[in-house]
Amino acid sequence: MVSLTIEGRPVTVPEGTSILEAAKVAGILIPHYCYHPGLPVAGVCRMCLVEVEKAPKLAPSCATSVAEGQVVRVHTERALEARKGVLEFLLINHPLDCPICDQSGECELQDYTYQEGRADSRYRDPKRFNPVEDFGGDVLYVPNRCILCTRCVRFMDDVAHDTVLNVSERGDRALIGKFEGKDMTHPWSGNVVDLCPVGALLSKDFLNKARAWELDRVASVCPSCTQGCNITIETRDLQVARLKPRPNEDVNKFFMCDHGRLNYRWMNRTDRAEQPMVRTNGALRSIDWDVAVHAAASLLRDARVYVVASPMLSNEALYLLSRLMRRGDGSGAFRVATGDEAPLAGVEDLALRRDRAANVNGAELFGFKRAENPLEGMRDGDVLIIADDDLGRIASPELARASHVVVIGTTLPEAARDAAVLLPITNFAEEEGTFTNLRGRVQRFTQAKPAPGLARPSWLVLGDLLGALGAQDGFYLPSDVFASIAASHAAFSGLSYEALGMRGLPVLESQTSGAAR
């Protein structure tokens, strides 16, 4: 370990740590552009210059390792003057685009200029101009805003291992170019938009959708495959507007794939089941929650139960479903959509996985069997619970072998239109819970938007249903359900939401290591 002083604060960090990272430990943010902890160090922007005692010149803090007894000053007149000069150069050709720029409000050029830059410009000549370029995939390039930090080039070269971008031209004409015949269609290329510290790389999907300060943000987990990348869900006017990666060293570092990033529109679906319904006189009619839950309970009470569960449901919901299913020696199954695996070559064990649902591992853990046709295990006369499977490619006559059908879902599938009871639940973005990823890591997600109509969280509906059957005393929070899992499953023993935190913990032995699904 190495001990040094930064802005008068003593700090001890491992040998080889950069001054910039050591300063973060001391609670000091040294301005920087080209440096990013997920990329190799380039040292090209000179924005991170600091004064190191006894050194003749200012030092780039991203590329200078700490030394024993070093005394570093970030806010001296000399260092500030140097960084002010860097900002002045960067702004020479930068347009005054902030009012129309998607990055506005979360732009490091805005922030550092406000913090340390000149109040005016001394540049009187016309600014350089280059047209906007479509880089392919979800990426637009606005060269006039580019500060040539090369983060995007390094991500594609060193992390994605797909050489697409380069620095074309030289001097004041330099800009980011694409190699002949290449474009940004790599499955992880959307990360360059997050990495770009200014508004030079933009997401076409998010273009002009919202200003950064209009968005509400919650911590969550991507539901689109079994990897379980940590994400932030950003909503505007109670609609999901975009998903962004949230750093987690153990799962996704700083990144998420384009499939996961863009697969959010279903969270805003408007054709939702919004009211509990019970079939009376041949038709499904809206009714109070209590009545609907008791109607479902009376169907389930003395029957063998068969459950078709979605692997997008939380551990909490799947656990409660498994309790419903096991009351009368029942069983259950799930199916999962699949696609091509797409690894991010530069990061170990990070890939868009073949199974395109978050909680396949959880579904298996709680006793659901994976099947192409999830109805094949159902016996004639079972009471069938459809738990948020959309029944795509399943026709209604196949459900007729069940004595009754209870739908607990976000929508009423066409094939289940003859259901006896419909209990509407919230979708993943509207409730709180946990998923178990393919390596057995249990991670929490939180609520990003309100429930539609009278829909209730899946864990609450299933807890009430168990309560109506006399099987439990009532769960008031999803953490109560998790406590019940911890009390009944050895692998979860001693765990709680608090212990999991927002980065999760490895709970189960990896069930699929090697051959990842």
Ligand code: SF4
């Ligand atoms: S496009 Fe953005 S990330 Fe790429 S070099 Fe320019 S400023 Fe940096």
Ligand code: SF4
């Ligand atoms: S790899 Fe999977 S979990 Fe990660 S962002 Fe992509 S779809 Fe989501």
Ligand code: FES
């Ligand atoms: S951040 Fe250090 S030189 Fe760019």
